[in-house]
Amino acid sequence: MGLYLNILALILAVLLGTYVFVFGFLKKINEWRYVSSLGEKKHSLPPGDMGWPIIGNMWSFLKVFRSNDPDTFIYNLVKRYGRTGMYKTYLFGSPSIIVSIPETCRKVLADDEQFGLGYPLSTKQLTGKKSFHSIPNSEHKRLRRLTTAPINGHEALSMYIGYIEEIVVNSLDEWSSMKEPIELLNEIRQFTFKVITHIFLGSTAESVMGSVEKRYADLTYGMKSAAINIPGFAFYKALKARKMLVKILQGVLDERRVNDPNGKKGMIDLLMEIEDENGQKLPDEDIIDLLLMFLLAGHESSAHVAMWAILYLHNNPEILKKAKEEILKNRQSTEKGLTLKDIREMYYLQKVIDETLRRASVSFCNFREAKVDVNINGYLIPKGWKVLVWNRGVHMDPQVYSNPKEFLPQRWENHQPRAGSFLPFGAGSRICPGADLAKLEISIFLHYFLLNYKLEQINPGGPIVYLPLPRPVDNCLAKVMKIE
Numbered sequence: 209m210g211l212y213l214n215i216l217a218l219i220l221a222v223l224l225g226t227y228v229f230v231f232g233f234l235k236k237i238n239e240w241r242y243v244s245s246l247g248e249k250k251h252s253l254p255p256g257d258m259g260w261p262i263i264g265n266m267w268s269f270l271k272v273f274r275s276n277d278p279d280t281f282i283y284n285l286v287k288r289y290g291r292t293g294m295y296k297t298y299l300f301g302s303p304s305i306i307v308s309i310p311e312t313c314r315k316v317l318a319d320d321e322q323f324g325l326g327y328p329l330s331t332k333q334l335t336g337k338k339s340f341h342s343i344p345n346s347e348h349k350r351l352r353r354l355t356t357a358p359i360n361g362h363e364a365l366s367m368y369i370g371y372i373e374e375i376v377v378n379s380l381d382e383w384s385s386m387k388e389p390i391e392l393l394n395e396i397r398q399f400t401f402k403v404i405t406h407i408f409l410g411s412t413a414e415s416v417m418g419s420v421e422k423r424y425a426d427l428t429y430g431m432k433s434a435a436i437n438i439p440g441f442a443f444y445k446a447l448k449a450r451k452m453l454v455k456i457l458q459g460v461l462d463e464r465r466v467n468d469p470n471g472k473k474g475m476i477d478l479l480m481e482i483e484d485e486n487g488q489k490l491p492d493e494d495i496i497d498l499l500l501m502f503l504l505a506g507h508e509s510s511a512h513v514a515m516w517a518i519l520y521l522h523n524n525p526e527i528l529k530k531a532k533e534e535i536l537k538n539r540q541s542t543e544k545g546l547t548l549k550d551i552r553e554m555y556y557l558q559k560v561i562d563e564t565l566r567r568a569s570v571s572f573c574n575f576r577e578a579k580v581d582v583n584i585n586g587y588l589i590p591k592g593w594k595v596l597v598w599n600r601g602v603h604m605d606p607q608v609y610s611n612p613k614e615f616l617p618q619r620w621e622n623h624q625p626r627a628g629s630f631l632p633f634g635a636g637s638r639i640c641p642g643a644d645l646a647k648l649e650i651s652i653f654l655h656y657f658l659l660n661y662k663l664e665q666i667n668p669g670g671p672i673v674y675l676p677l678p679r680p681v682d683n684c685l686a687k688v689m690k691i692e
Contacts, residue, residue, distance in 0.1 A: 237261040242303040243296070249581070252588035254305060255289035256296030264298025273674045278572070282308055282601035291607075294587045297596075300328040300432070300575075304594040305587075308601035310608060314628030315584055316576055316595050317636040320345045325638070326577030326594040330435040330443050334427060334450050335504070336497030345637065351482075351498065352641060365648050366548045368407065372652050373546060375402050380661055383688040389666050391683035392518070397421075397511040400649055404506035407645075408475040408499060409460060416456055420503070423449040423456075427500075428508055432676050450500070457496045475502065502642075509570050510646040512677050514653050515684055516568040517560060520615045521654075522663045527617060531560055532658045551651045559617040561650055565632035567615050569600040570677050574634050599631040662689050 238258035243250045259265035272281040285295045285306070293309030307313055316323055324345070379399050383390055401421050409416065430446020437444050464476060479495045521528040534556045552558075574597040582589040589595060604612040608629050609619065633640035640646075666685040673681055 238264060238298050238303075242298070246588075246590060249588055249590065252583070252586070253296050253590075254292055254294035254587040256285070256306075258296065258298045258303065264301075264303075266299060269299060270675075273572075276672065278674045278678075279600065279604045282306070282598055282604075292585075292587070294585065294589075299596065300594070301434070302326075302328075302594040303590075304596050305578075305589045306596045306598050306601075307584075308598040309605070310602055310626055310628030312584055312628070313597045313599075313602055313631060314635060316597055317574065317628070317631075317634060317638070319582075320637055322579055322582050323576040323595060324579050326575040328432055328435070328575065330433050330446070331431050331575075333435060334430055334443075334446050335501050336450075336493075338494040338497035339501035349637065362548060365644060368403065368645070368648070369546055369548065369551075369652065371406060372403055372649055373656075375399050376653050376656050380656055380688065381690075384661060384690040386687075389685050389687050392663075392686050392688070393511060393515045393679055393683040396514050396653070397507060399653070400507035400510045400514070401503075403645075403649055404503055408502055408506070410476065416460060420453060420456055423453050424504060424508070425449075427453065427504065428676055453500055454496055457499055458492060461492055461495065475499070505640065506642050506645070508677065510649050512570045512679060513561070513564055513568060513646070514650045515679070516570075517564040517650065517654055518657060518663055519665070519680075519684065520564055520567065521560065521658075522665065523668075524615055527560070527615070528658075531557055531617075531654075535655055535658055546652060546655065548648075551648065551655070554651060554655065556617065557651060557654060558647075559620040560654070561647060562620050562630075563615060563617040566603045566609065566630065567612075568678055569603045569632070571632070571634075572600040572674070573598045574631070574638075597631070599634075602629055602631060660691055662691055663687075664689060 238261055242258060243253065246253070257265065260267070269281060272278055272284075285308075289295060291309075293307060293312050295306045295308075297304050297306055299306075307316055376399065379395065383392075383395060398421065401424070402417065405417050405420070426445045426449035428446075430442045430444075430449075433442040433446070435443050437447060460476065461480070464480065476495070476499060479490060479498060482490050521531060534554060538550070538553070576595040576597060578589045578591050578593050578595060581591050602608060606612055628635065633643040633646075664687040666687070667680070667682050671681045673679060
């Protein structure tokens with residue numbers, strides 16, 4: 209019996225030793241490959257952990273972002289390594305440096321000389337070679353200047369107010385008449401998609417809206433997934449959706465050239481007329497990539513922010529009351545015809561929107577890549593490494609925003625956020641070109657909702673998913689009820 213126990217103990221010791229050896233060996237592979245290869249420069253890297261071979265720290269990232277508290281990902285780094293604001297890691301298939309304090313985020317996003325775009329392979333393949341996610345800075349500046357005029361500035365935004373109002377009023381009336389609960393997020397998506405297709409496709413928007421909208425849901429879910437083109441993976445489905453969208457938009461271009469010389473103009477017409485310095489027009493492939501990117505960015509984030517604003521207000525009655533009082537002070541519930549001046553004078557509502565942008569942090573990070581070795585705050589960012597500007601980490605940092613998990617619009621009273629501390633639309637030359645349009649849509653939607661409607665959520669306090677964008681699992685299943 210004693211011999212048997214000794215043999216069993218020996219076997220267990222061997223297995224445990226083997227496990228420890230293999231575990232330790234595997235955990236060192238990424239460290240050897242990406243850190244040790246830097247030679248003496250490795251000593252200047254920020255603290256952190258390179259994770260497992262191939263997957264790096266993606267497993268821990270996904271585990272936390274599938275939990276009820278995605279902010280523990282960055283909190284754990286701070287707890288383990290201190291508040292350095294920079295951490296080495298391996299995420300999204302690349303050795304990376306996470307930056308998570310305002311000053312460092314600002315430096316990275318403002319420095320186009322030393323940092324280029326660094327989006328995951330899946331994002332670049334799905335948005336295309338000529339989208340703003342892929343093109344170099346020089347080309348980006350030219351195309352941005354030409355393509356963002358219709359969605360920026362007082363005159364341009366004023367043009368869309370009446371159209372947005374009409375869609376909002378009709379949509380809310382339709383939702384309130386439904387006997388069964390609706391998925392509020394999906395319904396708001398349809399509203400924001402109508403607006404962006406109207407702006408970019410003009411007279412062609414109505415004919416293609418249904419077929420285009422269906423594909424965008426699949427495209428969105430593949431944007432930050434692993435670029436695995438095998439059935440069953442999100443990227444595979446997203447790539448199929450992209451191919452269908454390219455086919456649809458190519459048909460729109462062809463039709464536009466032949467049948468619609470006098471139709472309502474949209475961004476698509478401007479893109480078809482753009483010429484480079486040699487007098488050459490943009491190829492259809494480039495136009496389609498730009499349209500795909502604008503149509504995606506122009507509706508998905510706005511819909512999520514509008515939904516979260518409604519939920520935060522619904523869950524905070526005193527804040528809801530104050531926002532509604534501001535609107536009723538200046539307008540009657542039956543009054544229509546908002547102006548840009550009216551919207552900009554909704555001071556408290558703008559604070560509600562800013563706090564929603566901070567608290568929801570729809571985009572958890574911005575992706576950059578070091579073009580050269582860069583030293584920031586005494587730490588090295590090696591050439592070729594990705595830089596993950598962790599927007600959510602900044603927005604949920606208790607040293608930047610007190611009680612960050614609380615929804616407190618009053619924190620914006622006489623508050624001018626310091627550079628790099630408020631990043632819902634990014635920063636620097638690559639700041640989101642549709643930020644003004646997004647806030648306009650959300651303002652008009654909240655204005656009419658608060659005037660005449662209330663929400664009855666079916667599953668209050670239900671589970672939330674945070675990838676690719678934060679949302680209730682049930683897409684905010686609710687009844688929208690008209691206030692009599």
